Amino acid sequence: MIKGKKIAIVTGATGGLGREFVRLLLKEKNVDEIWALARNEKKLSRLKDKFGKKIKIYSIDLSSVRQIKCFGEELHEEAGRKNLEISYLVNNAGFAKFCSYGDLSVEESLNMMHVNMDAVVAMGLVCIPYMKKGSHMINIASQASFQPLPYQNIYSSTKSFVRNYSRALNVELKEKGICVTAVCPGWIKTDLYKRAEIGARKATTKYVGMVTPDKVAKKALKDAKKCKDISIYSLKSGIHNTCAGIKIASISLRIREPAGKHLTIALEITFLFLSCGLPALYHSASSAGKIIFLTL
Secondary structure, three states: OOOOOEEEEEEOOOOHHHHHHHHHHOOOOOOOEEEEEEOOHHHHHHHHHHHOOOEEEEEOOOOOHHHHHHHHHHHHHHHHHHOOEEEEEEEOOOOOOEOOHHHOOHHHHHHHHHHHHHHHHHHHHHHHHHOOOOOEEEEEOOHHHHOOOOOOHHHHHHHHHHHHHHHHHHHHHHHHOOEEEEEEEOOEOOOHHHHHEOOOOOOEEEEOOOEOHHHHHHHHHHHHHOOOOEEEEOOOOOOOOEEOOEEEEEEEEEEEEEEOOEEEEEEEEEEEEOOOOOOOEEEEEOOOOOOEEEEO
């Protein structure tokens, strides 16, 4: 019997978090090759130069259904020739703009939705047929997914979709032995936040408690291997306080630019509600079940 090739597919592979997944997956015994997907050909070439011959690069715009279908056709052809199996699919590609609803064009708004949601679903549909028992799908959501966020309204909503979709899909794929994990980090030190700032009058511009992408990727892989349906990493993710079935999973702060003479601070607490015999329910909560806003 011909030995099959086991691959990992990483979208947004040239970004800070994507590169860390590539670096870590190269060490996995069940990964013979990594298919790195991103739009920028020059950055992809540099990625291949850095990590070597086990990297296969694809320049692709994940907001394009046509390009995703073309990738799926190439995947099908390659699978036919080499008995290919996907060990990991990491849906990391993302797009963000932090501003008021009126600061974005229709095209920009829809593009954010296409990349953050549609591409995750489409890549899953393309790749799942080549995943087997023990395979993992890792979808990058965000702690922004736990509550509605003004001035990140589209971004946070798309990440809520990713979180809910991933957890539901994890249940559906359990009988196949395929695990799906939604990764919900806090602020990460990557270029995404630099690109997200467009100089809008009202926007998120201060990121308290940022973490490095290597720590997020490491924890995400660790949780994925345990088949956890959610992985949370932030500044306080190592601190857990359990009482009456409620566990504090993470705490983070967001600071908005002063409006007049007032400084607005949002305290975000992510709770894990434990229920006997039922799946864990995740919420971001405060005294009213929303973010706590303190105006100084």
